[in-house]
Amino acid sequence: MNSSPFAYISTVENPPQDGNVFKCPVFCKKNYNHKCRDYYLSLINNPGFYVCPYGFATNVIDLEGTTLTLTALNIEKISLRKDVRKRINKNELYPRLKLVDYEYIISKFYDTNLPNSGIGIQISRDYINDIFHEIRKLNMELKRQSDYILRAVNMHSKDPVLIERAHNILSITQLMSIRLNTFDFNMNPELPFSSSKKKLIVYGKFEKVIHCLSLKSKQKNISINMNGKSHTTIQALEVFELLPFLIIENAIKYSVDNSEINVNFEESRDNLKIEVINFGPPVKSKEVPYLLNRGFRGENAKKFSAEGTGLGLHLVNAIAAVHDIELGIFPNSASFNEKGQELSEFIATLTIKI
């Protein structure tokens, strides 16, 4: 594709090309990096609007089977205004377009209408911000109330069923906090580096996450076994908690019902090795190099579970990297058939230097 009014991606290996009308901002050309590459890789063949890690909008258009990736766009209510403004030189022609104007230009240029213009994205960013702020506050209140119920039940009723229910409510609120933290990390990846590292027990973080996810695993009748023991402590950022959460949640999501997940802890003199093993949809060998890419989901994974955004392992990789933890992903190529379902072993390992 070499004819577009806006900057466009011809190959993910290179920075965007100039458009016929609007040039690609110098910032995008000079700073094209692995984050940009991973971002564009995750959009391939998925029509719609997206926001790149630096705040510019990207629009993937489907033109009768051929997809075009127009990018470095400055569109109202999609691009992040402040981010874009600070990355554009004053002498660059870069007007902020209304979505309707952008769509008009595209429809005239390609003689087509945009079927995937993503109406949802038109919701103001501020509105979304306020909603998330409110959810965190409500969750705080929910935690306080469920904590109160748990204490009262423990003190007065001692009914094991009620106690379990109260624990479940508390677990759900803890899960909601972790989910919101994942959202924070996704939206604001620089945030974790604003605070200092703190000492934490790795085993304890896995234990807590497994407890929080127990309702989810029970629904699929999956048992999660923690094998081995570890007292290893590390200096970690608060965001570390997402790492066990995302790995275990991924394992539950892609495990068959009535199966088990094994979490093995093996401590040696120099390191702590954690293995998370589950059985799920086979990963094709050609997909393996992309498993850690943002937004990537294997063909069988998509068929197996409608849930999932392809963010989990990408975030795990990012969190592991900032803590100098080695992440290994080993999908077993050998598969077997169980009750008409093709399954294979999936192993994720974390090696933490002590």
Add this chain to the structure above:
Amino acid sequence: MYITLGKPKSIQDLNTASYQLSKPRRSEISMIVIDDEEVPYLEDIRYHGFNLSHFKDIDQIDSVNGFEIVLCDIRGIGKKFTSKFEGAHIISEIKRVYPFKIIIAFSAYTFDPSYNKYFKLADDIIKKDIEIDEWVERLDGAIEMAINPIYKWEKIRTYLESQKISPFDLIGLEDEYVRLFQKKIKLGSFPSRKIKGNLSEDSKRVLQSFISSLLFQLI
């Protein structure tokens, strides 16, 4: 050209067991939380022995003078300061006037990168929906920072560097600070008249309140 005799003390000289200060009780460290809304678990936090006062807002930065640790919401406070950055502006003002205080940003807006500049000024960030055991852990962590003479010096050093203090005076100040903890010089001798003469009025004022904040550790 300067010539000094002897080797000046370094802050790392305090990093030995003999200078580890005894841990104060939680109640001995005064903390303030500035939030226009109800503070979750406030009673439980106090029940755990923390000396935490709650202010819905403050009219002047000096209001935090008597507190070692300041927890500050990012939004909804600082009405009198009429800054659109609200609590974030308060954080930057506290950091400017009291660069040695432990500041904790307390917010539910942690997903918004436009606040990162202010989060970076804080020593820690607490999200609004943490549980009581995490509150206890984080506040204990804040106390540890507040009583760590090395951590506090590093904060004040960053401030002094931003004030363009000469490297020579900085080495001298660090030497005097270490001697203060080693009880080799008296409180009234810090900073020495020689160095004080080279400092800006702002730096003198900051060092004065810095020393007051250390009183409980030095006496």
